[in-house]
Amino acid sequence: SQQGEEDPQALSIQEGENATMNCSYKTSINNLQWYRQNSGRGLVHLILIRSNEREKHSGRLRVTLDTSKKSSSLLITASRAADTASYFCATNGGSNYKLTFGKGTLLTVNP
């Protein structure tokens, strides 16, 4: 079963614009992670935010976490055509090892 739900399902923007993707989940978590996937194959880890953290930055990425609303957002600033990919949020819950993924957001950055 999938816990995270990303919103929107698809997003198309112009190069240089910012992209914001949201994720909602249902149960308590230890951490929430964002992954990127190109062409339906391997996933690449982008950022991990722990349940006691509210915001985290990594390069052009900014992730926020609101545990009271059970939601997270991923912001990609100054997007590039190479950012075109599917982005997934994944929650790590009580089991402390199993990742539960959402269905993903397909981001298209037009040059």
Add this chain to the structure above:
Amino acid sequence: GAGVSQTPSNKVTEKGKYVELRCDPISGHTALYWYRQSLGQGPEFLIYFQGTGAADDSGLPNDRFFAVRPEGSVSTLKIQRTERGDSAVYLCASSPQTGNTEAFFGQGTRLTVV
């Protein structure tokens, strides 16, 4: 190796056949996971190994699916009597420990059952 290696990258098999998918995790990683991803969906958990033992196989869909990791490194996912509904990308991941750590994914094996 530098990353998680999965072989084969693509596998086409006939309905009813047996298949084995291999995963070679990052050296030293004790935790190994198998996920399955259908078209348009996110990955779904199948099984988790800590060392040689399957610590959680609750995601395996039925008894046609089995996975082993006999020496605590390479893992093999085995599917018996394949069905067309088994067609998906099978992803393997490893991590140095469980808990607040990222998982490193392989490129996956795309299984097509015809």
